[in-house]
Amino acid sequence: MFSLTRYLLRKGDAARDARDWPAAQRAYSRALRLNPSLAYIWVQYGHALSETDNYLMQPLRLERVQHKLEEILRTFPGKVHVSVPVTTRNRDEAGAIRDWFMERGARLVVFDPISSRCAEDRTLFGSLALNPHPIRCSPVIMDDLIVDCDGQVLICCLDFRRVEGIGSLATHSFADILVGVHRETTRKLLAENCHEELATCRSCYADLRGEFVPACN
Numbered sequence: 001m002f003s004l005t006r007y008l009l010r011k012g013d014a015a016r017d018a019r020d021w022p023a024a025q026r027a028y029s030r031a032l033r034l035n036p037s038l039a040y041i042w043v044q045y046g047h048a049l050s051e052t053d054n055y056l057m058q059p060l061r062l063e064r065v066q067h068k069l070e071e072i073l074r075t076f077p078g079k080v081h082v083s084v085p086v087t088t089r090n091r092d093e094a095g096a097i098r099d100w101f102m103e104r105g106a107r108l109v110v111f112d113p114i115s116s117r118c119a120e121d122r123t124l125f126g127s128l129a130l131n132p133h134p135i136r137c138s139p140v141i142m143d144d145l146i147v148d149c150d151g152q153v154l155i156c157c158l159d160f161r162r163v164e165g166i167g168s169l170a171t172h173s174f175a176d177i178l179v180g181v182h183r184e185t186t187r188k189l190l191a192e193n194c195h196e197e198l199a200t201c202r203s204c205y206a207d208l209r210g211e212f213v214p215a216c217n
């Protein structure tokens with residue numbers, strides 16, 4: 001065994017013992033690329049992988065959704081387009097992820113950059129993002145409006161906290177909202193590059209499609 005492999009396995013074991021599953025996954029993955037014949041490490045790697053996924057995808061759990069993915073791929077052979085968010089945790093596995101879906105009949109696997117989704121606390125995003133930049137949309141986005149299930153109208157689908165509403169269909173007509181002062185004011189702020197004045201936009205960061213995000217097949 002190469003000494004680098006030994007080092008990576010020790011690193012993976014230490015991370016596993018500390019229940020730092022993403023770090024364990026990364027270390028085991030690198031060790032396996034150097035030495036794929038380490039059967040017992042594949043088991044450790046699989047465990048770290050599912051723990052990482054369960055952490056990032058709460059409340060979903062990998063064992064609950066994986067058979068659904070396989071069922072969808074079986075039911076719609078050659079028709080399923082797959083979008084995979086690329087992060088520090090899975091970038092090295094992009095090829096294997098693509099192969100997994102394509103072998104099961106997916107039509108296309110696309111790798112997408114991740115967004116902070118306007119979260120105020122970007123700690124988790126910061127640990128996952130590859131090379132994040134502030135996103136600064138042009139006022140053209142105001143031509144599309146997002147209508148939530150209770151009628152609240154938002155400027156952006158990333159506004160999960162619903163802090164930048166421009167009206168509600170429960171209290172105003174759609175025509176009133178279209179010509180309303182909130183929509184016009186927001187459009188002006190975006191045109192003048194004053195994104196910092198919008199609670200959503202000032203906390204909006206994302207990786208960009210480019211050298212860090214693998215091309216689709």
Ligand code: SF4
Binds near residue numbers: 157158195200204
């Ligand atoms: S929050 Fe603002 S900058 Fe981010 S995507 Fe939405 S409109 Fe664009």
